[in-house]
Amino acid sequence: MEDDDDALYTDWLAQACRSNGVKVWSYYLMPNHIHLILVPADETGLSRAVGETHRR
Known part of the structure; x- marks a missing residue:
């Protein structure tokens, strides 16, 4: 992954976690x-958040 990819992935993960009630420790x-x-x-929050992130 490139630096831009890292930033994009963390943004997607943060959005999915927020919308599914998942805290990122x-x-x-x-x-x-x-x-x-x-x-x-x-x-079900964990599977929804990770699934949403990885389906993008």
Whole structure:
């Protein structure tokens, strides 16, 4: 991923987490994957937030 890609991905992740009630405690973008510590407000928030982010 390039720097512009990193910024775009984090924006998408932030939007999806906000709209699905998921708190982002930590993230680390690697060249070919990402580490996330996310805390959902309900049982479906996590899958919705990550799914929305990765379907873009």
